[in-house]
Amino acid sequence: MTITTYYHPGYAAPIGDHVMPITKFGMVADGLAGNAAVRLAEPEPLTEADLRRVHTSEYIEAVRTGEPRALAESQKMSWSPELFPSVRLTGGGCLAAARRALEDGVSAALVSGFHHAHADHGEGFCTFNSLVVTADVLHAAGAIRRIAVLDMDLHYGNGTASLAPARPYLFNLSIYGNDYDRNQAFRDVSTVRHVDGSNHRSIALPNGSGRAEMLEAMERGLPQILAWGRPDLILYQAGADPYREDPYSPLELDHDDLRERDRRALAWAKEEGIPIAWVLAGGYTKDTSQVVRVHLSTFEAAREVFA
Numbered sequence: 001m002t003i004t005t006y007y008h009p010g011y012a013a014p015i016g017d018h019v020m021p022i023t024k025f026g027m028v029a030d031g032l033a034g035n036a037a038v039r040l041a042e043p044e045p046l047t048e049a050d051l052r053r054v055h056t057s058e059y060i061e062a063v064r065t066g067e068p069r070a071l072a073e074s075q076k077m078s079w080s081p082e083l084f085p086s087v088r089l090t091g092g093g094c095l096a097a098a099r100r101a102l103e104d105g106v107s108a109a110l111v112s113g114f115h116h117a118h119a120d121h122g123e124g125f126c127t128f129n130s131l132v133v134t135a136d137v138l139h140a141a142g143a144i145r146r147i148a149v150l151d152m153d154l155h156y157g158n159g160t161a162s163l164a165p166a167r168p169y170l171f172n173l174s175i176y177g178n179d180y181d182r183n184q185a186f187r188d189v190s191t192v193r194h195v196d197g198s199n200h201r202s203i204a205l206p207n208g209s210g211r212a213e214m215l216e217a218m219e220r221g222l223p224q225i226l227a228w229g230r231p232d233l234i235l236y237q238a239g240a241d242p243y244r245e246d247p248y249s250p251l252e253l254d255h256d257d258l259r260e261r262d263r264r265a266l267a268w269a270k271e272e273g274i275p276i277a278w279v280l281a282g283g284y285t286k287d288t289s290q291v292v293r294v295h296l297s298t299f300e301a302a303r304e305v306f307a
């Protein structure tokens with residue numbers, strides 16, 4: 001089968017020299033060229049009405065205009081006039097992939113899910129929370145009754161968790177190797193800096209965790225999603241930053257381990273008969289080709305699972 005994958009050159013705003021390799025989205029798209037299992041498509045941008053379902057008018061206005069600057073740059077990226085159009089497009093990519101997955105069973109967007117973004121400010125390079133905007137737009141349209149986020153980025157998805165309590169139709173599971181709070185990552189996860197709730201749960205991977213610990217966490221976590229209530233759609237954050245060479249990662253996960261993570265996540269959704277759309281999430285290895293390799297291997301896993 002063909003995996004429709006949403007990409008747009010406008011995803012990348014000019015953010016200067018930044019730890020976040022914004023060129024990676026285009027590099028992944030280039031890496032998919034000629035892949036018969038993948039069809040690249042361009043999404044429509046999110047509307048301001050879509051954004052207002054999740055974010056405050058003051059924050060949206062700040063990102064649009066650049067003022068007040070501290071709020072416009074609360075996600076720790078330099079503001080430019082191109083920022084607002086780019087984050088509307090990336091959010092549109094996530095929404096388009098979610099809609100496509102409801103039709104096809106699987107889809108992807110070459111965007112980040114922006115799981116650190118809160119209602120009234122950004123954090124951790126995340127401007128608007130595309131995962132929750134997608135959940136809200138689909139729920140309001142009656143396209144889904146329940147939706148779950150499986151977040152396997154290295155970092156705890158604190159923004160999504162902050163937005164979950166007001167949304168009984170959303171479940172967030174974050175399997176993380178760095179805790180995250182107020183724009184700060186915490187490598188030592190032995191102290192938990194957040195509180196789980198009935199529809200936002202988390203599982204920490206202790207420093208040094210490898211494949212066995214990761215798969216065990218998935219085996220423990222995935223049934224929690226079904227126990228909460230069978231979702232009509234899974235949004236999967238397939239982060240590249242758990243990779244062992246990533247500067248933030250205290251985990252011992254290599255390319256094969258992350259490919260196995262993706263295969264398990266996708267195969268689980270398929271076996272349960274739940275559509276799944278994935279996004280790329282973080283990845284900061286200095287050699288960006290290693291980040292791109294992690295993201296491309298998710299497509300290999302998907303091709304294997306959905307062949």
Ligand SMILES: [Zn+2]
Nearest residue numbers: 153154155282
């Ligand atoms: Zn991350």
